[in-house]
Amino acid sequence: MSEMLRMPAEQAHAAELAALAAGDVGRRPAGWALSPQAVVTYLMGGKAADGAVISPKYVGDKRLIETAVATLATDRALLLLGVPGTAKSWVSEHLAAAITGDSTMVIQCTSGTDENQVRYGWNYAQLLAHGPSREALVPTPLLRAMERGKLCRFEELTRMGSDVQDTLITVLSEKMMPIPELNDTVYAARGFNVIATANNRDKGVNELSSALKRRFNVVVLPLPDNAQQEVAIIVKRVGEMAQSLDLPEPKNVAEEVARVVAIFRELRAGSTEDGKVALKVPSGGLSTAEAIGVMVGGISQATFFNDGRLTPETLASNMIGAVVKDPVQDRAVLGEYLETVLKKRRGFEGYYASLTEML
Ligand SMILES: Nc1ncnc2c1ncn2[C@@H]1O[C@H](COP(=O)(O)OP(=O)(O)O)[C@@H](O)[C@H]1O
Numbered sequence: 448m449s450e451m452l453r454m455p456a457e458q459a460h461a462a463e464l465a466a467l468a469a470g471d472v473g474r475r476p477a478g479w480a481l482s483p484q485a486v487v488t489y490l491m492g493g494k495a496a497d498g499a500v501i502s503p504k505y506v507g508d509k510r511l512i513e514t515a516v517a518t519l520a521t522d523r524a525l526l527l528l529g530v531p532g533t534a535k536s537w538v539s540e541h542l543a544a545a546i547t548g549d550s551t552m553v554i555q556c557t558s559g560t561d562e563n564q565v566r567y568g569w570n571y572a573q574l575l576a577h578g579p580s581r582e583a584l585v586p587t588p589l590l591r592a593m594e595r596g597k598l599c600r601f602e603e604l605t606r607m608g609s610d611v612q613d614t615l616i617t618v619l620s621e622k623m624m625p626i627p628e629l630n631d632t633v634y635a636a637r638g639f640n641v642i643a644t645a646n647n648r649d650k651g652v653n654e655l656s657s658a659l660k661r662r663f664n665v666v667v668l669p670l671p672d673n674a675q676q677e678v679a680i681i682v683k684r685v686g687e688m689a690q691s692l693d694l695p696e697p698k699n700v701a702e703e704v705a706r707v708v709a710i711f712r713e714l715r716a717g718s719t720e721d722g723k724v725a726l727k728v729p730s731g732g733l734s735t736a737e738a739i740g741v742m743v744g745g746i747s748q749a750t751f752f753n754d755g756r757l758t759p760e761t762l763a764s765n766m767i768g769a770v771v772k773d774p775v776q777d778r779a780v781l782g783e784y785l786e787t788v789l790k791k792r793r794g795f796e797g798y799y800a801s802l803t804e805m806l
């Protein structure tokens with residue numbers, strides 16, 4: 448096990464990336480470490496030329512990933528859009544890792560992000576002592592990515608103010624950044640591009656200006672199509688996370704994931720799977736990522752407090768935490784679901800009892 452809590456994708460999957468590069472005969476766009484086909488294989492899983500197994504990172508429609516990869520080979524930037532927990536950040540990290548071997552140039556956008564965090568800042572001690580110079584300039588991840596021909600990732604792009612977002616227009620359309628203080632300009636090296644993520648559900652987002660929107664090709668990452676696919680994603684990620692946290696994985700994980708997913712999908716959709724009962728929808732997102740969190744929390748609780756047995760009781764409090772984001776409304780929504788749907792459902796007796804007791 449590594450000493451680090453988490454490694455960047457290019458380190459965690461270094462062997463896969465090396466195997467893909469070794470047998471990669473496809474045409475590589477300038478500055479890319481792999482051909483677009485090999486990048487898609489890295490994301491979707493498959494085999495390298497020497498037979499090495501490449502694990503799937505993204506579970507879903509391959510064409511979406513192809514579009515994303517093809518976009519990054521053009522002069523347009525990529526915007527991954529979707530509700531929270533649809534693997535936008537995850538895909539963005541793996542794309543950067545596969546394409547340029549470096550996923551670490553990230554700008555996390557918030558309402559407090561200002562232009563200096565996007566363009567460049569100054570080391571004021573240097574600035575005062577020696578005046579403006581390249582040594583006094585503090586490059587941002589964006590400026591470094593431009594200089595090195597790498598990908599820069601903007602997380603939650605629409606959270607920063609529209610005026611700050613618009614500083615990206617020159618960078619994306621002209622591929623250069625003027626530094627008026629030094630009477631200088633940084634031109635981006637080949638390979639440079641931007642991957643941004645944004646979600647269209649949350650409060651506090653600022654619309655992209657139409658000028659900026661035109662510089663992006665938008666790929667919408669959807670929620671999983673069906674329950675089986677969602678269960679598969681969760682089982683896989685829970686397995687990987689349990690391993691990295693050094694938690695033993697209980698045998699019944701897949702069965703319990705299926706039950707948790709069944710409940711979450713119904714609440715999310717606002718109706719039962721068979722479409723017969725209409726339900727109220729909780730205020731939170733109840734995404735795949737939320738279900739992964741519930742399972743990992745449950746496994747930790749099972750490991751340390753329940754002799755490793757993963758039961759509805761160990762999962763219930765985590766589930767309530769995920770569903771009840773608004774203490775009054777969501778509690779009522781869940782209560783109603785328990786009484787009208789779960790009470791009568793075979794195989795869910797444990798969930799009905801523990802959720803009702805803890806709610
Ligand atoms: N379709 C999917 N394929 C693989 N992993 C997924 C999928 N959907 C969700 N996940 C998992 O959900 C977790 C959260 O995803 P994240 O990228 O943080 O979501 P977002 O940035 O869209 O809010 C990640 O661990 C990711 O592996």
Ligand SMILES: [Mg+2]
Nearest residue numbers: 535536537644
């Ligand atoms: Mg994200």
